[in-house]
Amino acid sequence: MCGIVGMVNQSAVNQLIYDALLLLQHRGQDAAGIATQMDRKFFMYKxxxxxxxVFRTRNMRALPGNCGLGHVRYPTAGNANSEEEAQPFYVNAPFGIVLVHNGNLTNAHALRAELFETDHRHINTDSDTEVLLNVLAHEMQRAxxxxxxxxxxxFTAVRQVHRRVRGSYAVIAMIAGVGILAFRDPNGIRPLCISKPQDGMAAVASESVALEGVGLTLDRDLAPGEAAFIDLQGHVQFEQCADNPRLNPCLFEYVYLARPDSDLDDISVYHARLKMGEALAKRVVSMVPPDEIDAVIPIPESSRPSAMQLAHVLGLPYREGFVKNRYVGRTFIMPGQAVRKKSVRQKLNVVNSEFKDRNVLLVDDSIVRGTTSKEIIQMARDAGARKVYLASAAPPVRYPNVYGIDMPxxxxxxxxNRTIEEVREIIGCDALIYQDLDQLKTAICELNPAISNVDASCFDGVYVTGDICTEDIQRMQDERPRQTEDNDDTSRLTLPNAEVQ
Known part of the structure; x- marks a missing residue:
């Protein structure tokens, strides 16, 4: 899970890229980087x-030029503690390329060996982004x-990249003295959109909010397999570079990852979450009589639209029962202290009056590990709730994600491998209501009839690239970054203004 942006302008782009990255901060809080270009020379800080x-005034002054790209990282593969694996990545041959990438290559292991043995290119990190950069560089040299x-x-080089690379990838690359290249994987799993050219300025980004936040207007999403090239004067050219493109956007983008004020593949994320609330309301009625619910309370932040619509459909009071502490920082380990894991209670505070002597329906965007849900349910009980029901706007998360989401x-x-009743007992609620997967898919596809299928692999175990086996999942999980207890907490609950509701 990462956020990327690339931009060409007739004046300096460093501040614009910085501003765009702030708007994409929810997509990654582990590391950040910006690279710019002036007179064929690259300038980079990450x-x-x-x-x-990450960025101070001195760093920004050292990033001159009218062309650049940026990245915010949440590690899903490689070494999470290595600053070298922060993006952008740079290669000097054949033409000088700087690249940022959102997604995850499912055949990175095989490509590493291929690059060394056949292409004679050296990979120096565990990052699949460096693999992707070297594949692109090699194919550009051949083309x-x-x-x-x-x-x-x-465009010929991108066509060859599509034939060699598997998995999910939204890519922006800056080519020395040439311009900005952007392309999306043939399944369109990870999002990528482009602005309308405006006075010699054009940009591409993971989400539309990053374009609009710097004064640009969204033109459209790049199609699956499509490449866009922006020259140094801001002119844009497009080319379909995949043999069999098909749109299978990641369902989890709409459930949780993207900002509600973004549009992804011609779908308003906010409207998608409202539709999720409508579908979830039907599930709630089938399990808990509405007259047994005194209030609907969202678990901040991304569940709010779904919770509001659910309450509206069922005619129930909508209440804010949790207040998010937006300024939770890191835990410092002083001499003589044991490592202390952050509690949800440091990130959320309870409005006791909304719970006391009430039956409450909590609404969350999804339930992954269940540890946070369990603690929040206990907080509601401690505040005096008679009964605590929990509804998830997403279906049960039963399978790992291999396409670039940091999933356990x-x-x-x-x-x-658990029933819903077993999950309910573990997290301790009085009733547990999950979204129905088919209804969720229908809700999304109705908002854009051009989408006939989505990647819902973390819910149903069906991987749209068709190349994933049990051994692949195990290998990728072994490569997944491990966080230690004294790492900074970068969860969404600690991120200031992660959502704009």
Whole structure:
């Protein structure tokens, strides 16, 4: 899970890219990076931490140029503690390329060996982004005519990348002295959109909110397999580079990942979450009589639209029962102290009057490990709730995600190999209502009839790339970054203004 942006302008882009990354901060809080270009020379700065902490005035002054790209990272593969694996990545041959990537390559292991043995290119980190960069660089070298890189050559290289690479990838690359290249995987799993050119300025980004926040207007989403090239004057060219493209966007983007004020693949994320609330209301009625519910209370933040619509459909009071502490920082380990794991109670505070002597229906966007849900349910009981029901706007998360979402291993998923009743007993609520997967798919597809299928692999175990086996899942889970207890807490509950409701 990452956020990416690329931009060409007729004046400096460093501040614009910084502003866009702030709007994409919810997509990754582990590391941030910006690279710019001036007179064929690249300037780059990247470090671990959030955007506002990574970049100081001196760093911004050292990023001149009218062309650039940026990245916010949440690690899903490789070494989470390595600053070297923060993006962007750079390669100097054949033409000088800087690249950022959102997604996860499912055949990165095989590609590493192929790059070394056949392409004679060296990979220096565990990051699949470096693998992708070197595949692209190699294919550009093969496509270039007489060592001169043309736009048709660039699109030819992307076509070959699609044939070699598997998995999910939304990519933005900056080519020295040439411009910005952006492309999306043939299944369109991860989002990528482009602005309308405006006074020599054009940009691509993970979400539309990043474009609109810097004064640009969304043009459209890149189609699955499509590539866009922005030259240094801000002119844009498009080319379909995949043999069999098909749109299978990630369902979890609408459930949780994306900001509600973004549009993804011609769907308003906010409207998608309202539709989820309508569908969830039907499930609630089938399990809990509405007259037994005194209030509907969202668990901040991304569940709010679903909770509001659910309450509206059922004619129930909607209440805010939890207040999020937006300024929870890191836990410092002083001499003589034991490592202390952050509690949900540090991130959320309860409005006791909304719970006392009431039957409450809590609404969350999803339930993954179940540990947070269990603690929040206990907080509601401690505040005096008679009964605590929990509704999830997403179906049970039973399978790992291999396409770039930081999802726990199968054994850590509370719903894996368990019935709903067993999950209810573990987390301690009086009734547990999950969204129906077919109804959820229908709700999304109705908002854009061009979408006939979605990637719902973490719910149904069906991987749309068709190349995932049990051994692949185990290997990718083994490569998944491990966080230690004294790491900074970068969960959404601690992120200031992660959602704009």
């Amino acid at each position: 470090a671990k931490g959030m955007v506002r902490d 270039a005519s007489n060592d001169t890189l043309t736009v048709p050559d660039i 291993t199968q054994q850590e998923l509370v719903a894996h």
